[in-house]
Amino acid sequence: MQFSRFKIFWIFFVCILGIMFALPNFVSTNKLPSFLNHRFNLGLELQGGSYLQLFVDLESAYQEEMQALIPDIKKQLRKDKITLSEIKSTGNEITLKTEQFDELKKSVAVFNLTAVQDKNKIHLLQDPAKKEERNAKKVDQCIEVVKRRIDESGTKEPSIYKQGKDRIVVQLAGVQNPEEVKKLLGQTGRLTFKLLKELIPVESKHTISPIYDIVPFKEDPKHLCVLEKEVLLTGDVLEKVKALQGQALPGVVLEMNTIGGRKFSDITLHNINRQLAIVIDGMVVSAPKITQHIPIGVASISGSMTIQDATRLKTILSSGSLPAPLKIIEERTVGPSLGMDAIADGKNAVLLSFAFVSVFMFAAYSLFGLFACVSLLFNLVLTFAALSLLGATLTLPGIAGLALTVGMAVDANVLIYERIKEELRHGLKTMRAIVSGFERSMATILDANLTTLIGAAALFEFGSGSVKGFAVTLMIGIVISMFTALTLTYYQIYLYTLYTKNRKLESLPI
């Protein structure tokens, strides 16, 4: 049995580094040098907070998009002299009737649509590959908007990421009541300016010509607004949105960019004495009368809202509109008291499982059992250090994984010790038995741990949230247990043999 200086150096190096990096998690000082200042994060169920899973409703955004294309398609077809007998959007596609299929095919290429003929009808569809690409882009844009909105609402350190193809996960540490955030994300924030034709009572049975849109009116729920279809301005022209505070009526001021200002100037010049409807997400929020030409691009929305509403509206409008509506499909909120209980429970679980296993190991192997306990302790320390360095998130299942690795980590030691005992029984001398015990159990330990590692890796790859947290601690624990058993335990036994060198080593304390 020989330990080179180099090897001894490495053992000490790893163990000391482990202690250094594990320690910051348990002291609450900020005076640490920056290279040491790594801590693992606590999962939401441990520190309290809210978890929201949002579903990006790409289908409805897509349907809306197709619907909106119809006027443009009509215009284009008129230009290309193609006569239509019927056009409508049905779900995911636009169906129309025409005799000139070949011409139509060329004509709609501008819109990135493919035409498919089916009996006497023609279906216009988006290329699936392109649709996929556009959807992915939309989800990314949604994440950007969600980030801006949450940042502006003053929530600290939100964690926002994409999950799967059409999911966004928002984690808000410490937030106990996610209502405000939910309201911020519940609105698409699509702003348009349209001209108002008239107001009609909600009960009105008159049929309105389909060239107009009928939209509810926020200031007056008893009436509906009849709007001209043409969109005069959209939220794209906004440069800055301010909340009106300290005024009699809370509201927001919209400042437009140069292009928007020019258009707004034109609109107000040509439509004096008409009402301009400001529509947000299918609801007219305000419909002021144009009393004079406004040469600069500034409009305001006020009335029928509280200060909170105004602040929220400001956040929503200034962060841009969501390219697709979001639906909250999962929500988990953990209060701080439960979190603290969970941490206490987790600590108990880890410490007591360590204590139980230690007592058992000592009972089974006496001094060599204590060596195994020291290795086990370092197994925990190094796992904490690794979690800190990775900036991993410790979840409740993660703590459970930790307690479990305590149990499994002794397996490597048990394997080695049983092997040593076996070699002794076969009549080997103590030193030979130790060396042979370690060497022969190496392959077993490697195979057994690698298979568990493969399972944990699959769990990590396909798992989500807390399952991933569990898999991470398990994987780290397994790798470290191999180091501690094969190196650290070995080194301790080596030191023991050095210490007892002078005496004749007849038997081992095993």
Add this chain to the structure above:
Amino acid sequence: MALLKFNFDWSFNFMRYKTVAFVISAIIFLGTLTVIGVKGINYGVDFKGGYVLETRFDKTPSLQELRHKLEKLNVGQVSIQQIGASNRDLMIKMERDEKSKEENTQQNLDKIKTTLGDGVEYRKIETVGPKAGSELTKMATLAVVFALLGILIYVAIRFDWQYAVSAVLTQLNDCVAILSLFSVFGLDFNESAIIALLTTAGYSMNDTIVIFDRIRENVAKKSKLSMVEIINLSINETLSRTILTVVATLMALFAMYFFGGAVIAEFSLPIIVGILVGTFSSIFVSAPLLLVFGFKKPKSVAVNSNAPKE
């Protein structure tokens, strides 16, 4: 000297019980499938969607009254459970009704909160959509399939294909046995159940590999023995390790079960059962399976039989 003395020269004839073991495994396997077929698995809120609330009441609430009131809301199936030592802490679960619309989530939650009244601290609120649940099923299936596939390939390379197939079949057997626990006792099958299932599978695989490893070694070393004798010898040689490791792991799990709080306890119970099942199956099922798949000692070893390596 160690306090626990093991009699290491075990020589049980494990292989004699292989038929019994196979029959027991087959009964568990078929029994579980029947029970699941008849009774189904109690998919928790994680899978079905619904609401989970952990509440702390100011005063001890009447469970019956509460249940009655909540059932009237028609939101979904109500289950109320006391957690921890205090009888003021309740875990209220309401499985989403199939009819209940997804859009009503917020209103439903508000209704539940109003019903519970004032003087309640909400320690945890979860609302889960059924979509998220179906994703979990997919995730779990993928994780299990790929874990088993990975292990199959690894063992086939390091050992032999018979070892790989036997190990994976034993794993499947263990997984099914744990499922029966969930089905028979109607435990919630949720995310932590999946973790428990996979942990057990991993542990049992560990056990199986240790025995296989010894069989592989003995096949190379002791060519005079028959396969049955080699398997028996290998299991006996590793038996003390098997027992010590099981006890050590159970020690850790008991600590988790008794002192780790409700969530960790819920998680550790199936693992405790699973580890016992896994130990049984790696001894009595996995090794005999090798023979079923016709594993024979390689010829090259047989040729060298007159020149033992030791």
